[in-house]
Amino acid sequence: MNEHGNEERVFEMGVVIPRRVIQDDDESCDCAHVLVKEFEKVGFEVERVIGIADEFIKLAAPLETLGRAAAELQIKKRTHIGMDLQFEVEEVEAFVRQPDGSVFSWCERFQCYCHLIYGIVNSSKSAKDLKFDGKEIKWEIGENLILKLESENIVKQVFPLHDEKKRKKLLRNWALHWWHFTNQPIDEIYSYYGAKIAIYFAFLGMYTRWLLFPAAFGLTLQLIDFGSLKLVMLPVFFVMVILWAIMFSQFWKRKNSALLARWPISYEDATDKGPKIIDRKASSWQPPMELMKVLEYDRIKEKEAFQKSEWLGRFMRFRNDAIIIFSIICLQLPFELAYAHLYEIIDYDTIKFGLTAVYLFAIQYMTKIGGKVSVKLIMKENNENTEKQADSLVYKVFGLYFMQTYIGIFYHALLHRNFSTLRRVLIQRLLLSEVLENLLENSLPYLKYSYKKYRVRHKKSEKGAAGEKIQFTSRVEKEYLKPSYSASIGEELEDGLFDDFLELALQFGMILMFACAFPPAFVFAAVNNIMEIRTDALKLLAILRRPVPRAAATVGAWLNIFQFLILMSICTNCALLAWLYDEEGKWKIEPGLAAILIMEHVLLLIKFGFSRFVPEEPAWVRANRAKRTTQAQDMCSKKLLRTISGVDKNFGEKKLK
Numbered sequence: 001m002n003e004h005g006n007e008e009r010v011f012e013m014g015v016v017i018p019r020r021v022i023q024d025d026d027e028s029c030d031c032a033h034v035l036v037k038e039f040e041k042v043g044f045e046v047e048r049v050i051g052i053a054d055e056f057i058k059l060a061a062p063l064e065t066l067g068r069a070a071a072e073l074q075i076k077k078r079t080h081i082g083m084d085l086q087f088e089v090e091e092v093e094a095f096v097r098q099p100d101g102s103v104f105s106w107c108e109r110f111q112c113y114c115h116l117i118y119g120i121v122n123s124s125k126s127a128k129d130l131k132f133d134g135k136e137i138k139w140e141i142g143e144n145l146i147l148k149l150e151s152e153n154i155v156k157q158v159f160p161l162h163d164e165k166k167r168k169k170l171l172r173n174w175a176l177h178w179w180h181f182t183n184q185p186i187d188e189i190y191s192y193y194g195a196k197i198a199i200y201f202a203f204l205g206m207y208t209r210w211l212l213f214p215a216a217f218g219l220t221l222q223l224i225d226f227g228s229l230k231l232v233m234l235p236v237f238f239v240m241v242i243l244w245a246i247m248f249s250q251f252w253k254r255k256n257s258a259l260l261a262r263w264p265i266s267y268e269d270a271t272d273k274g275p276k277i278i279d280r281k282a283s284s285w286q287p288p289m290e291l292m293k294v295l296e297y298d299r300i301k302e303k304e305a306f307q308k309s310e311w312l313g314r315f316m317r318f319r320n321d322a323i324i325i326f327s328i329i330c331l332q333l334p335f336e337l338a339y340a341h342l343y344e345i346i347d348y349d350t351i352k353f354g355l356t357a358v359y360l361f362a363i364q365y366m367t368k369i370g371g372k373v374s375v376k377l378i379m380k381e382n383n384e385n386t387e388k389q390a391d392s393l394v395y396k397v398f399g400l401y402f403m404q405t406y407i408g409i410f411y412h413a414l415l416h417r418n419f420s421t422l423r424r425v426l427i428q429r430l431l432l433s434e435v436l437e438n439l440l441e442n443s444l445p446y447l448k449y450s451y452k453k454y455r456v457r458h459k460k461s462e463k464g465a466a467g468e469k470i471q472f473t474s475r476v477e478k479e480y481l482k483p484s485y486s487a488s489i490g491e492e493l494e495d496g497l498f499d500d501f502l503e504l505a506l507q508f509g510m511i512l513m514f515a516c517a518f519p520p521a522f523v524f525a526a527v528n529n530i531m532e533i534r535t536d537a538l539k540l541l542a543i544l545r546r547p548v549p550r551a552a553a554t555v556g557a558w559l560n561i562f563q564f565l566i567l568m569s570i571c572t573n574c575a576l577l578a579w580l581y582d583e584e585g586k587w588k589i590e591p592g593l594a595a596i597l598i599m600e601h602v603l604l605l606i607k608f609g610f611s612r613f614v615p616e617e618p619a620w621v622r623a624n625r626a627k628r629t630t631q632a633q634d635m636c637s638k639k640l641l642r643t644i645s646g647v648d649k650n651f652g653e654k655k656l657k
Contacts, residue, residue, distance in 0.1 A: 009045055009060045010060055010163050010165075011045075011047060011058035011059060011060045011161055011476075012059070012060065012061070012109065012110075012113065012160060012161055012163065013058070013059040013113045013117065013158065013159070013160055013161060014056050014057065014058050014059070014158070014159055014160075014161050014476050014479070014480065015035065015056070015057040015059065015117070015146075015155060015157075015158050016054050016055075016056055016155070016156040016157045016158075016159075016480055017031070017032055017035070017054065017055050017056075017057070017132075017149075017154055017155055017156060018053075018054055018055070018133070018153075018154070018156065019050065019051065019052075019053055019054050019055050020032070020055070020132065020133045021133055021134075029128075029129060029130055029131045030130075030131060030132070031130050031131065031132035031137065031149060031154055032048075032055060032057075032132070034128075034130060034145075035057060035145070035149070035155075036048065036057060038120045038145060039057065039059060039117075039120075042065065042116045042119070042120065043061065043062065043064065043065030043068065043116070044059045044060065044061055044065065044116070045059070045060040045061070045062065046058070046059060047060075049474045049476050049477070050474075051472075051474055051476070051477035051480075052456055052457075052460050052470060052472065052477065053456045053459065053460065054156065054477065054480070056474070056476045056477060056480065058161065058476055059113065059117070061109070061112065061113060061116070063092075063103060064089065065112075065116070066103075066104055066109060066112045067087065067089035067092065067103075068089060069111075069112035069113075069115045069116050070087040070089075070104065070108065070112055071086070071087055071088060071089060072115065073111060073112065073115055074086050075087050075108055075111065075112075077095045077096070077104075077108075077264070078095065078096045078264040078265070079094050079095055079096065080094060080095075080096060081628060081631045081632055081635060082624075082625070082627070082628020082629065082631060082632055083628070083632040095264075096264040097264070098191055098263075098264060099187040099188075099190065099191050099262075099263065100187075100188070100191040102191070105190075105191070105194065105195075105263075105264075105265075105549075106191065106192065106193065106194045106549050107194045107195065107549040107550070107551045110160065110548065110549050117146055117158060118144065118146050118147070119144075120144065120145040120146060121142055121143060121144050121145065122139050122140060122141050122142060122143050122145070123142075124141065125141070126141065127139060127140045127141055132152075132154050135152070137149075137152055137154070146158070157480070159479075159480065159484075159545060159546075160545070160546045160547075160548060161476060161479060161546060162475075162479060162541075162545075162546045163192070164475065166188075166191075166192050167192075167541055169188075170185070170188060170189070170192060170537070170541055171538075171541050171542070173185055173188070174188070174189070174537050174541075175534055175537035175538040175541050175542070176534075176538075177534075178534055181208075181530055182205045182206075182208045182209045182530065182533065183205070184201055184202075184205050184533065184537075186198055186201065186202050186205075186259070187262075187263075189201055190259075190263055193540070193546075193547060193549065194547075194549030194550060194551070195263065195265060195549075195550070195551060195552065195553035196497060196549070196550035196551070196552050196553065197497065197540070197547065197549075197550075198259075199256065199259065199553055199554065199555060200497055200500060200501065200555070201533070201536070201537070202255065202256075202259060203252065203256075203504075203555055204500075204504065204529060204532065204533055204536075205533060206248075206251075206252060206255055207248070207252075207504065207508075207529065208526060208529040208530055208532075208533065210244065210248045211522055211525055211526040211529065212526055213244060214240070214241050214244055214515075214522040215522040215523040215525070215526040217237060217240060217241075217519070217522075218237065218515075218519030218520050218521065218522045218523060219519075219520055219522075219523050221233055221234075221237060221519045221520075222519060222520045231580075234516050234519075234577065234580070235577060235599065237515065237516070237519055238515060238516050238573045238577065239599070239603065241512065241515045241522075241569075241573075242512075242566070242569065242570055242573075242603050242606075242607075243606070245512055245566045245569065246566060246606065246607050246610050247610070247614070249559070249562055249563060249566065250610055250611060250614045250616070251614065252555075252559070253559075253616040253617075254614070254615070254616060254617065254618055256553075256554055256555070257616060257617040257618065257621050258618055258621060259553070260553055261621045261624060261625070263553070265551075265553050309382070312382065313381065313382030313383075316380060316381050316382060317381050317382075317392065320374075320377040320378065320380075320381060320392075320396070321395075321396070323377065324370075324373075324374060324377070324396045324399060324400075325399065327370070327373075328399055328400065328403055331366075332366065332370075332400065332403050332404070333403060333407065335362070335363075335366070336403055336404065336407040336408060337407065337411065339355070339359045339408065340407065340408040340411035341411070342355060343355065343356070343408070344411070344421070363404055366400075367397075367400050367401070367404065367489065368489065370396075370397065370400045370489075371393075371397050371400075371488075371489030372489075374393055374396040374397055374489075375393065375493065377396075378392050378393055378396070378493065386493060387550075387552045387556065389493050390493045390494050390498075390556065390557075391556050391557035392557075393489075393493050393494060393498075394494075394498065394501075394556065394557040394558065394561070395557055395560075395561075397489055397498075397502075398502065398505065398561055401502060401506060402509075405429075405506050405509070405510070406509065406510070406513070408425065409422065409425055409426070409429075409510075409514065410572075417579045419517055419580070422514065422517050422518075423517060423518050426510065426514055426517065426518045426521060427518070429510060430507075430510065430511075430521055430524040430525070430528075431524060434503075434507065434524075434528050435528075437503065438528070438531065438532065438535060441499075441535075441539065442535055442538070442539050442543065445482070445483045445539065445543045445544055446543050448483045449481055449482050449483060449543065452481040453472065453481055456470075456472075456481070457470045479545055479546075480545075482543065482544055482545045483543075483544055483545070484544065484545050484547075485540065485544045485545065485547035485548075487499055495547060495548065495550070496544075496547065497550075500536060501555065501558045503532075504529075504558075505558060505561050505562065505565065507525055507528070507529075508562060508565055509565040509568070509569070511524075511525050512565060512566065512569040513565065513568055513569040513572040513573065514572065514573075514576070515569065515573055516573050516576045516577055516580065517576055566607060567604070567607065570600055570603045570604060570607070571600065574599065574600040
């Protein structure tokens with residue numbers, strides 16, 4: 001019986017080893033045979049698949065195996081009374097099940113798989129001699145088997161597998177369901193991919209729905225000739241758009257808290273601890289508990305150590321941020337301004353095209369260097385966990401992309417006040433850039449996958465018959481050849497969600513910061529995002545491997561970036577309106593500027609005051625949490641009283657004796 005409680009086996013992990021040329025006569029020493037036997041010992045159900053170039057070991061874990069691993073890892077799960085308690089196999093019915101009926105979420109199952117796979121060691125009293133394809137390996141006492149075989153290039157990779165039944169269901173109900181527009185099966189996405197990816201698609205769906213209102217308003221401004229009233233309608237549109245953005249960010253917080261309340265996620269475990277297989281490096285931050293153990297008898301030294309650790313971490317983060325900001329201002333800003341100025345003064349389109357090609361090549365190289373430098377700096381910070389490190393990377397790298405994306409637009413809008421060029425640049429960025437990015441985002445992984453299949457076929461044909469037709473028959477081999485869901489920058493800390501969120505943030509800033517210059521931009525954004533929902537789903541389900549799950553259940557640093565873009569949009573649109581009215585000659589600059597400055601301050605006040613007006617959590621979420629807390633306190637109080645009463649009775653009996 002598997003983890004879902006039925007008889008069907010679901011293989012969720014795969015181990016890749018090279019296909020052997022020399023078969024060993026003694027199976028007891030064969031690495032592949034030993035691997036299978038060790039996997040079976042820890043409780044896995046194993047299936048071996050011989051591929052064209054490699055051999056694959058598929059692993060499935062019954063509920064008993066996962067439960068034992070969860071108990072060893074001390075995974076905390078939500079119970080029916082609302083408390084997060086350590087999992088125990090004997091008390092499985094006390095824990096809340098997932099939306100799909102399973103006991104463990106995909107993230108919890110993945111942690112258990114990693115613990116079991118990388119927990120196999122030589123527990124015998126002597127070293128073992130292993131053989132693989134004529135190569136002899138010594139497995140020492142207490143040595144980790146998988147790490148040993150990885151160092152010998154025998155285990156090539158350990159990766160998660162797609163569940164074909166659920167994958168095909170999501171393809172029908174999600175990726176290929178275009179007529180549902182923004183509606184998505186979020187609970188099914190959470191069950192299959194984990195909280196982080198589900199949160200991304202929930203955010204994308206809500207953002208796209210909310211875009212429909214400013215898109216309709218902006219399209220109306222573009223199609224209807226308001227005549228002299230257009231100079232009045234633009235400030236109205238600007239105010240409505242800013243209020244829309246403020247309400248969206250606040251209501252998203254409510255939506256996020258509602259999703260967390262709906263999904264049985266342990267709040268303590270909602271951060272990524274970075275198991276070995278995820279390829280995430282551990283933080284150098286020393287937890288306070290370690291300091292308490294060392295200095296528990298000296299309160300003064302303990303306080304000093306805490307303060308030193310805290311301020312040292314803050315200083316290192318401040319130093320790294322200062323390095324990145326200084327590099328952006330001194331290196332990237334002059335480069336971007338030079339390109340924007342040359343583009344403005346050059347008259348020949350062919351020269352502009354060549355200049356743009358050189359610029360794009362150079363900026364991609366600079367961005368990659370900036371990302372690598374950011375990762376190295378972050379690794380020296382005292383961050384609590386990998387999610388904090390990922391947030392730090394997001395802030396630093398977004399600064400690079402912010403300068404790259406917007407400095408040219410600022411140049412045309414704020415310095416030259418050339419609104420025709422500004423609108424043309426916005427149309428190019430929104431239409432050409434986003435369409436090309438979507439095409440590249442989905443076509444490049446498929447081309448990589450096709451190229452890998454071609455290489456495997458070519459190598460096989462060189463060894464075998466020249467005219468032999470080679471077909472990939474096993475699903476696991478096809479999945480192994482697919483690209484992983486990785487980030488373009490900082491793969492050590494981030495996955496493909498970095499690029500997806502970055503695309504949304506840059507789009508949000510572009511349509512919002514220059515809303516007065518080009519109101520129909522919201523229409524392009526809404527149409528693009530409706531397509532983005534389905535193409536991203538298709539990419540995850542059909543083109544890429546199943547991603548490694550992340551436990552974090554919020555958008556993290558991206559929400560703060562969206563808030564920053566809202567503040568920037570208030571300033572930029574006020575500047576655009578001031579120069580627009582001055583250019584038209586309808587207002588004198590003095591009263592017009594005064595009115596716009598007043599509008600700016602009022603909107604900033606609304607931005608910071610709206611969070612007080614709209615709470616971040618719905619009332620039912622707060623009520624449910626208060627109810628669970630009360631129930632947990634009552635049960636703990638009763639148990640504590642019974643324990644104390646029993647101790648007092650035993651003490652009284654001993655005293656009488």
